[in-house]
Amino acid sequence: MKTASEMYNYCLENNFGQGVSKKWGLKHFEVVEKNLLPDEEVLMTFIGLHNNKSLSNHEGNYAYAITNKRMIMGQKKLIGENLKIVLLSNLNDVSTSTGILAGTITFDTLKETFNVRVDKKQANNIMAKIHEVVFG
Numbered sequence: 001m002k003t004a005s006e007m008y009n010y011c012l013e014n015n016f017g018q019g020v021s022k023k024w025g026l027k028h029f030e031v032v033e034k035n036l037l038p039d040e041e042v043l044m045t046f047i048g049l050h051n052n053k054s055l056s057n058h059e060g061n062y063a064y065a066i067t068n069k070r071m072i073m074g075q076k077k078l079i080g081e082n083l084k085i086v087l088l089s090n091l092n093d094v095s096t097s098t099g100i101l102a103g104t105i106t107f108d109t110l111k112e113t114f115n116v117r118v119d120k121k122q123a124n125n126i127m128a129k130i131h132e133v134v135f136g
Contacts, residue, residue, distance in 0.1 A: 001042040004029035007065060010045050015125050017047030017118055019061045024076070028063035031074030031081045041068045043133040046126045050075070052104060052117035064116065066133055071107075088134060096127040105130075 001007050007029040011017050019025035025047055036042070045065045050073065052058040062075045062082070071091065073084040090110035097104050103123020106115045118126060 001045065001065075002033070002036065004033045007032060007042060007045040007063065011047055014044075014129070015122055016045065016129070017122055017126075019047045019063075024061065025063065027076035028061060028074050029065075031076050031083055032063050032065045032072045035072055035074065035083060035085075036065075036067070037069070040070075043067060044129050046116075046118070046122070048105070048116035048118040048122075048126075050116060051114050058117065062116075066130065091134065094127065094130050094134070096123050098123050 001010060004026050008022070008025045011025070019028065028047065029045070042065050045063065047061055047063055050059040050062040060075060062073045065072045070088055071086045075082040086107070086109050091107065092110065093108040095106045098120045101120055102117055103120045104115045104117050105123055105127060106113060
């Protein structure tokens with residue numbers, strides 16, 4: 001996967017999230033697309049609420065791409081964008097917890113811990129794929 005469209009469609013096909021709308025999902029993945037290195041290969045993508053603490057306390061939807069080198073997190077805003085990158089070598093562990101409707105995937109890295117809120121079923125699907133591509 002190299003284009004925002006391919007990354008977004010991958011999310012839909014694998015039940016890895018869709019964001020608020022297709023338009024915004026594609027915009028978030030465009031941030032990821034333009035920050036890919038020439039020799040970087042996207043292994044999986046998903047969409048979720050970044051740094052979710054509660055229903056009203058989070059940083060909004062981000063597009064996530066796990067590549068053969070790093071995890072890229074992109075968010076397009078009305079004005080500007082956010083980009084966060086974690087080298088795979090700095091990723092210590094990934095865990096998940098689920099409730100009645102939603103799930104949280106927690107990423108423990110060398111420098112920080114952050115979480116992503118998604119639908120309960122998506123959490124299990126995403127977690128299985130992360131373990132396959134990163135730790136498998």
